[in-house]
Amino acid sequence: MDRPARAVLTRIALVIPQLIGLTALVFLLVRLLPGDPVISRLGGVAPQESIDNLRHKLGLDLPIHVQYLNYMKGLLHGDLGDSWRTAQPVMEDIKMRLPATLELLILGMGIAVFLGLLVGVISAGKPGGLVDRLTILYALLAGSMPEFYIGLILVFVFYVTLGVAPAPAGRLGIAMLPPPRLTGMYLIDSVMAGQWDTFRDALRHLALPVITLSFWQAGAIMKMTRSTMLQIDESDFINYARLVGVKPSIMRRYTLRNALPPIISLAITIFAILIGAVVLIEQVFSWGGLGQYSVQSVISADYEAVTGFLMIAASISLLLFIVMDVLYALIDPRVKL
Amino acid sequence: MATKAGGKGVQGIMRPQVVENEEEKSIHGVILEVRGVDVHFTTRAGTAHVLNDMGFACERGQMIGLVGESGSGKTVLAGVLVNNIRRPGRISGGHVIYKGHDLLKVNEEDLQPIRGREIGMVVAKSSTALNPLVCVGDQIANIYQSHFEVSKEEAKARVLAAIAATGINDPDARFRSFPHELSGGMAKRVVIAAALVCEPTFLIADEPTSGLDVTIQAQVLDSMMDLIGQMKTAGTLLMTRDLGIIAQYCTRVIVTYAGQVVEQGSVEGFFQRPLHPYSKLLLASARLNTAPARRFAKMGPPPDKFKLPDGCLFRARCLVADGPCQSDRPPLLEVEPGHLLRCWKGEALS
């Protein structure tokens, strides 16, 4: 069997046990947290009967491995239980809010990668030059600040002071209705429905949170791209290729190919970081996505919702890391399968 | 002091003016000529002078063995010959004349067709010279296709032939191998195949056998010499620390010290009668644990490249250095036909 097929298959084979481990871990984590969900919901003065009833209703009187198996059975049917706070099935809650968060993540990630690669390559072309020095400074400063603070600065400058950005109060203006739901992402849906006003409004509201996300981490991508390109430029094999007269187009291909592994791995790591950061950004901009949902769930001790959110978020991360492993194995023949 | 004034003597470094006469060159059969090359490296610790007034010429049919200690600038010289010295190094003076053109004045775009095709290179660090992410066959094919407009299939066929010619047993399997899967000797052979697949006119072999087991060394060298013989390679520069290799394979010897040529001559002449004190020490200490070898070992390192001394660069280790050696740097002169020497005491010694 050739290498690409083997790489994919071995990684996929690992997914199942890792997913099981992950779900068990999340389940245990939430179930073992101090604090009793029943008492925190009913209050300390509730009669014992009500407490026992609720406990039985929530299935919390069963042994933990039975609880886990029941949960997994539900999971496989797409049932993550019901949210205590919203009284809706957790799966529905998540489905409603996931697109909003994804829209932020995809745009934020896309711009961060684009800017990072572009500026990184330019910096590497002239090491020690002005662009280079500014890039390093920018990367250091941006990465040292909390992401929510950057969001607040942008709100203060562009909304409060300059008045060019809309209020940080959600995905659309008050008077605007969301477009008919196809994907849940307003940019796509409004284009598909031909609602250009909605599109513009959604874009205006997306601007600041997306800029916050991307500018926060673009610096890290810039730095990594720059140092990778420089390293390759000074490497023995590039020097050798030049010594023996390899065509410039082939040399460029070599450079790109060798730069991919560390950049891909960084990009995926940053995506995982952004998944965590988007929670705080959604708070600042009242986004109404999964991030805000998770915060509200934790604060109201909504264990089902928290479990559901962690399951989804952790599974996405796991898949991302597996994709990264596969890509790495495909590009770099030295990686053992 | 015997000097060859004027520009007729082909190895005479004392030339009054630059001769770019193509005709004259081909009459005398000089393929590559290096004149007065200075290379320095600018670092935080200061400026290191790696090559100082380096010069020699290679005629058609010659196999020149260049001897130098580690760190004497052999690899830098290899880079100079194809004008590939980059930050923090700089070529500050001199000429590298190949087929009538001074390569040091040719721009990067025009150098590409010469590198690898006209002037081939076997590099010293063969395992790191290969791109770890591309299979070695493709890498050699890329080199070939950078110089010849051929189809992928034909390139692959040529590469397979080149790999087989270096004595590798299963060319097909090796074609698809990646650099990390190859042993040191295998990697060396791949680099040799890459150097010879384009059938270069001039070949530079930088330490082609360092780091190899003694048994493999002989095999690799023999395969390389066979290939050179078969192809149209007109001249070879073999850089090594191993005098034995030079004795066995080369026709001429160049001895370098501190980035300069100190002696140059035919192999027979050199081994029978070395003239420079350094050459004598080298030959005497070829036998380990003898008195000369031990004396040599006690002498300390070559001069500090950051602060080259006045006068002769070898005087710190020289047994016969005196007056003029301390103050003036000796020029490279032809003391016998075909035998050059850079030493004030040359006459007395010869």
Place this chain on the structure above:
Amino acid sequence: MDGVKRLSGTLGRDVRYLVGFFRARPLSVVGLVLVLIFVSLMVFGRSLAPYDPEKASSDFLFPPGPKHWMGTDRAGLDVFSRILVAPQVDLTIGLSAAALAVLIGTPLGVISGYMHNWYGSTIARVFDVLQCLPPFVVAMCLVAFAGQSVSNVIIVIALLNSPLFVRLVRSKVHSVQERKFVEAAACLGNSKWRIMFRHLLPNSLEPVLIQFPVNAGWAILLTSGLSFVGAGVRPPTPEWGAMIAVGAPLLVTGQWWVAMFPGIAVGLCVLGLALSANALEILLDPTRR
């Protein structure tokens, strides 16, 4: 005179090297100065603060002026004083969490790097899975449910950061164990544990030392984030993230100073740590001297 001359054998060279190092790298100096400032504040901040950072006053929402250099918030608390005292919480949490993460992660990393049996790879697999959990949300949960105290925040952040050190040490151990002295130690009959902790560990510490300040910086960012959503340390403890949270709604009404200044403080503190880590990286790398 003579003693000084003798001392300046290698000491002189080292000092001269350091002076040259810092002269050539102004950013490193900035980093170290910043760290020194904030560490001093961590210790002396409370005595330097002009006002009591936790006592409300009647000077509501004063803009920055001669009486309150960085203004006051809605409860009349002096922003400047609170910023000076906040390192006591933030930097303590940051440094302790990072230190604890090192203490947990390093030994596990050594074991998992050297023991090629099920023991070692299990540790690696477990931590691989752990790193899939979104750290902020998990931290939020753990702190919210376990109780919002400084020690809980430290423990939670340390646990979340230890996988990084496990991985870091593990890969360093992989390369160190190839070196000859390890082989020699094994040949001499050293037990596995002795090899791991007497030989491998000290030689694998370099990446840990470099990562430590960076990690402390992340811990501070995480702490401020937790406080921002109300899941970190409880008010009125002065903490930069909590101060930003208080100031956030005030931004819209134009009272920018309550949120802006604490943010700059966090940024400078984390920046100082990052720059120090960079300096350490170059200092510890013998090839870059």
